[in-house]
Amino acid sequence: MTLEVIKPGLATTVQDLGRPGYYHLGIPLSGGMDRYALRAANLLVGNAPGDAVLEAVFLGPELRFTADALIAVTGATLPVKLDGAAQPGWTALAVRAGQTLSFDFLKAGARAYIAIAGGIDVPVVLGSRSTYALGALGGWQGRALAAGDVLPLGTPHAAGREGVSVPEALRRPPGDPAVLRVLPGLYAHRLTEAALRGFFDDEWKVAPEADRIGYRFRGGRPLAFVDRTPPFGAGSDPSNIVDSGYPYGSIQVPGGAEPIVLHRDAVSGGGYFMIGAVISADMDLIGQMQPHQRTRFVAVDMPAALAARRERAERLRALAAALGA
Amino acid sequence: MSIRYAFGGDEHIFVEIDEAMSLEAFFQTLSLSKAVRESRIAGVSEICPANASLQIRFDPDRIAPDDLLREIRALETAAKRAEPVLRTRIVDIPVFYGDPWTHETMMRFRERHQDPAATDLEYAARVNGFAGVEDFIAAHAGAPWFVSMVGFVAGLPFMYQMVERERQLQVPKYLRPRTDTPKLTIGHGGCFGCIYSVRGAGGYQMFGVTPMPIYDPQQQISYLREFMIFFNPGDIVRFRPIDRAGYDAACDDVAAGRFEPAIRPAVFSLDAFRADPIACNAALLEAGHDA
Structure with a gap:
């Protein structure tokens, strides 16, 4: 099962909860910058909290699914669309093979987390699938996604629960100031x-x-x-x-x-x-x-x-x- | 030296051995880092030694910050008393000083430099009182260096030259950092040398390049297959000047998987160094030279 990148977004990377243990050699923690939203996205689709997801910043990617999948988008208010039709954020969504996931312009927040049941199945490097772009390490070829990339997906390990969503009270925007x-x-x-x-x-x-x-x-x-x-x-x-x-x-x-x-x-x-x-x-x-x-x-x-x-x-x-x- | 402790948020303890750099402070940093590592305190996840300080990351859900602070303080006396002898390795790093790639880069960022009319080597030679670049290179390559910290970015060694304080080479960083530095550039800022492990931003003066990769996330390079990072704090480095032909030959060897870094075991005693730094360094360089 794979995910095709049609448009990459601004700097979309594969992230999980990070890569502790190598900071003394200059390799940072990496992992999602909003780990709460990352965990929520994973839990919505039945993944383990630390499975690998996509972190999109400011501008969402356009992605095509080659097989049916359960997905969720959390974090920033980056309006979700499936084949052009608006979908709710912080909610488990069923996607059919051939459908395209895209996004409207950012409304609030900065980073959206896109979880897919089974997780993004890139190789584990030093204990993590997170991307550390400065060191060209981990994630998808050590870099942000590019158009034409085809990402491997893992096998879902829990039954899908389409329509489940995170209650409003459990989402935490930054506030102003x-x-x-x-x-x-x-x-x-x-x-x-x-x-x-x-x-x-x-x-x-x-x-x-x-x-x-x-x-x-x-x-x-x-x-x-x-x-x-x-x-x-x-x-x-x-x-x-x-x-x-x-x-x-x-x-x-x-x-x-x-x-x-x-x-x-x-x-x-x-x-x-x-x-x-x-x-x-x-x-x-x-x-x-x-x-x-x-x-x-x-x-x-x-x-x-x-x-x-x-x-x-x-x-x-x-x-x-x-x-x- | 009076050790200073500070919390860095709720997950780090910062230990400053001394606010000034010295071989003594570096040695104490290494011995306290080792003592903390060996004490295996529950909840400690990372110990990061730097030049004259260390940073300890911990999980406050597993150990209360004040309890950890007490445990580290208890190790302080033992670490201070530890015999200042380091069993380590000395590594020969070939350097093509004044190479064309760092030259091209420095020319692009000349307006960010203290002396736009000179090269970084010419400037460094002048501010350190040398007659010319040749003499400066002789001093740079003439005494060994301790890897006193690995970091900034993945695998980048900071190095401190093993000479008395009055012989330390000191050069300010660029006025404004460059947005580009060639991979494997030999840099220098303040009293510290470095090798840029990856291409990217940097503010250190640029003296040359080494053909020897020190970071390989793909783990394809023969000597980086087991681990992608070459250096560890406490390694000793000797720079060996090479010319263009030597640089090209070494690059070919790296590409063909034939390059083997020249590494020898070495023992460094701070007391022996204090008694006779020149003899101590001569013995170390001799060990490196056999390779």
Whole structure:
């Protein structure tokens, strides 16, 4: 069973829940940027939560099915069409052999997850089917889809449940302004107290440079640094440090100007100070943010980060329960 | 050196051994990384050593962040006391300095450079007080380098030259990063050398290329079949200058599956290095030269 790519979309990639374990060698986590939506899409079609799906960003692909299939599209509001007829999102849809899946223009969010019963059956590389395009690793030939690609599909392992959908209350849009909770730390001491306060007081906007590696933000005031003699090997700019590891979710601000939050295809290290890191519970939200999205960073402490993490786990349990998975 | 701990969100602990780079800080980074790895603390999923710091990823559902912090702190003393001796390997990396491909790339990005009228090698030679490019290359290839971190992108080694601080080669990064760097470029930024494992953006000065692939996601290259990444932190590198003919011959060997990296076991003692760095390096280079 296969899936033919007629139009690839903007940067559609094969993703699952990711490839942990190789970050110490520069290979990032990868996997869906909105893993909640990815899991939901899989559960809707009877897949395991971590089966491989397609992640489409901003612009949907056009895909032709060579056999009957059960599919679901979750995440961004990217209106779904089968042979031109509108279909609901967050819902298990039956597709017949020969039908074409396409999308209208993006209405909200940024990334849609297209799950097909049986999953996208590309080879497992270092424990994952996710695409890491910068390293030409995994996914479909290590790259985003192109017109003419024919993707192998796996065998469905559960009975189809056409028409099942995720309740509205269990979908989570970013809100406006989007709120990203941050645990300050790492190299936050490089900033003056006023600059650190300013970072959290100011409203930021997602810059056009926003991709799977990281999201850049603009619009806040430049950050002022505490004076220092540069440590040997750090470099002369006040925002430089001796090159260190960059945690997933960490916020670096090169030159104190534009914050960058690293995401699933993060560069694993480098020489810019970090103000802290976005908490794990809010990383999925970033995957649904478009350029120009208004954003506030809100400082939280570790107990609050862990409480948010528990809420997220609770929502995942509620999702699984709602879908009978 | 006083070790500093910080949380990176709710899934990472960041450990800064020292804010300045030194062989001592690098050694402590390696020994603390090893101690954490060997202690097999439940809930720890990744240990990423960098130049003078390390990062530990953990699952807070399995171990409370403060408990993990306590466990790592308890390893600190033992790691500090560990004998600063590294049993590792020394790898010979052939380098075609001043090659035409990095030259073509640097010319495309000249307006992003400190000295648009000079090449990266000429600029590096000048700012480090050398009479010319030849002398700079002699210093670059004349002492071995530690792989002090692997990352940024897949398989890219950061390297720190094993010389006293006053002999360290230091060059600023480009004023603005390039959007292109040839694959296998030998780069340099601050006091760190690197080898670009893949083609892409980069801000380090470009000195040459090596014909020896160090990352192969297809795992077709003979010596990368078992694992796609060549380097590990703690490897020692010796750069060996080659000319165009040597570069072409090595590329042919790689394509034909005949290329075998020159690798020898090596033992490095920080105390021996401190006592006599020149003799220590001579012994290491000798070991590499037998290959």
